[in-house]
Amino acid sequence: MSTVMTRPGRLAAAGQWMQRHGSVIRGIQWVVVAVYALLIIVPAVMPLPDDSAHLWNNLTLAAQFVFWGIWWPFVLLSMVMLGRVWCGVLCPEGALAEFASKHGRGKAIPHWMRWGGWPFVAFGITTIYGQMVSVYQYPKAVLLVLGGSTVAAIVIGLLYGREKRVWCKYLCPVNGVFSLLARLAPFHYKVDEDAWRRSYKNGEHGHRVIPINCAPLVPLRNMKGASDCHMCGRCSGHRDAIALTWRAPSSEVVELGDKHASAWDTALILYGLLGIAIGAFHWTASRWFIDLKMFFATWLVDHDITWPLQTNAPWFLFTHYPEQNDVFSWLDGTMVIGYILATALVYGTALLLLLMGATRMLGRLSSVRLHHLTQALIPLAGAGVFLGLSATTLSLLRAEHVPLWWASDVRIGILAIANLWSAWLLWLVTRRYSQRFVRRGLAMLWFAAALAVVDSAWWLMFWGWASK
Ligand code: SF4
Numbered sequence: 001m002s003t004v005m006t007r008p009g010r011l012a013a014a015g016q017w018m019q020r021h022g023s024v025i026r027g028i029q030w031v032v033v034a035v036y037a038l039l040i041i042v043p044a045v046m047p048l049p050d051d052s053a054h055l056w057n058n059l060t061l062a063a064q065f066v067f068w069g070i071w072w073p074f075v076l077l078s079m080v081m082l083g084r085v086w087c088g089v090l091c092p093e094g095a096l097a098e099f100a101s102k103h104g105r106g107k108a109i110p111h112w113m114r115w116g117g118w119p120f121v122a123f124g125i126t127t128i129y130g131q132m133v134s135v136y137q138y139p140k141a142v143l144l145v146l147g148g149s150t151v152a153a154i155v156i157g158l159l160y161g162r163e164k165r166v167w168c169k170y171l172c173p174v175n176g177v178f179s180l181l182a183r184l185a186p187f188h189y190k191v192d193e194d195a196w197r198r199s200y201k202n203g204e205h206g207h208r209v210i211p212i213n214c215a216p217l218v219p220l221r222n223m224k225g226a227s228d229c230h231m232c233g234r235c236s237g238h239r240d241a242i243a244l245t246w247r248a249p250s251s252e253v254v255e256l257g258d259k260h261a262s263a264w265d266t267a268l269i270l271y272g273l274l275g276i277a278i279g280a281f282h283w284t285a286s287r288w289f290i291d292l293k294m295f296f297a298t299w300l301v302d303h304d305i306t307w308p309l310q311t312n313a314p315w316f317l318f319t320h321y322p323e324q325n326d327v328f329s330w331l332d333g334t335m336v337i338g339y340i341l342a343t344a345l346v347y348g349t350a351l352l353l354l355l356m357g358a359t360r361m362l363g364r365l366s367s368v369r370l371h372h373l374t375q376a377l378i379p380l381a382g383a384g385v386f387l388g389l390s391a392t393t394l395s396l397l398r399a400e401h402v403p404l405w406w407a408s409d410v411r412i413g414i415l416a417i418a419n420l421w422s423a424w425l426l427w428l429v430t431r432r433y434s435q436r437f438v439r440r441g442l443a444m445l446w447f448a449a450a451l452a453v454v455d456s457a458w459w460l461m462f463w464g465w466a467s468k
Pocket residue numbers: 088189212213214215216217218220223228229230231232233234235236
């Protein structure tokens with residue numbers, strides 16, 4: 001009991017500290033902007049590292065390790081552990097977008113930008129394009145993909161909103177993923193509706209309420225959950241009604257999933273995180289990819305069609321680094337795109353069918369219930385992307401001869417925890433729709449098959465293909 005009494009107090013105080021020290025947070029943001037600019041610009045104008053280069057004596061390798069080895073996987077992890085603190089406190093793109101918007105034209109947000117499909121489409125396009133230009137390996141590709149995204153964020157900031165993060169809310173390629181993962185965070189800024197109403201009465205008695213600039217445009221009074229909030233702390237204490245508060249990590253998915261989940265969330269989980277992202281990680285390890293490539297190349301040569309085998313595509317379309325012996329032909333590039341899309345279609349559709357089976361066990365097929373049940377896959381989807389990205393971390397460490405005997409056990413451990421977490425979430429979600437154990441148990445069986453399908457992808461990548 002005593003922990004329950006003391007913890008919220010300390011946490012709320014942390015939120016209040018953030019509210020009072022906004023200038024410190026903005027100072028930190030500019031430091032991150034400077035480091036980010038250094039890491040994406042300098043390696044792009046330096047020669048590529050040779051065989052004698054190491055992480056500790058070559059800025060290009062160090063930047064590669066920082067971006068793809070540490071930054072990306074641990075930003076994803078931080079979403080689950082801390083909510084979107086990264087977005088509100090550290091993200092250089094968010095800081096630049098908001099700054100640009102402060103000094104920009106302040107136009108109204110156009111209708112096209114509010115389309116709900118952007119989080120899925122932007123994630124898919126960026127992931128596939130990143131593979132086309134080998135963004136994990138080459139600094140010029142990093143500058144193009146990350147720098148391009150940053151320039152777009154600034155331009156959107158200059159055009160739309162006043163001191164707002166319009167880019168982050170509508171177009172950022174990882175906004176959708178962050179929004180899904182933050183639903184698992186153990187705390188959030190909670191609105192006490194009674195206190196909010198009371199504050200109106202106090203206002204009538206002359207208490208002045210200072211307006212809050214919520215940069216990612218969260219409607220404060222109706223804020224439920226952590227998915228859209230950037231955890232900047234500015235609204236902490238507002239109307240004596242908003243405070244950083246602990247919650248059960250399952251609560252947002254279980255209690256709000258039916259109201260908040262949408263078809264685009266389902267698409268992002270099944271066809272994005274568990275489809276396109278898996279395809280992007282798979283193709284470099286896949287035996288099938290090599291066999292298919294050989295098959296098509298032989299077929300083309302047999303039919304005297306040689307232009308797809310030429311390697312004259314520019315580096316910003318398909319990977320082109322002859323000095324590193326790393327050059328995509330038109331066939332290679334097309335196959336990368338096709339393989340990723342085919343993987344997304346196969347895994348996404350298989351999972352969708354299994355989740356429809358689970359939904360059907362709880363009553364008539366309903367889209368709300370389907371989208372709600374799909375949210376239970378968020379822990380495993382997030383863990384998969386973390387594992388896929390950390391494969392880059394490990395290969396960079398392997399090149400430095402760091403012993404990695406523990407990696408396989410850690411992967412199994414992460415997958416086991418994520419599977420159990422997803423299964424537990426589904427069990428709680430099913431209780432919202434049926435009190436009958438048999439129905440809930442049958443839904444669990446369908447869901448267990450879905451978990452096995454996802455696990456098969458990671459088994460193939462880390463053990464199946466690796467052992468051949
Ligand atoms: S609701 Fe808005 S102002 Fe409040 S912490 Fe979240 S992002 Fe900041």
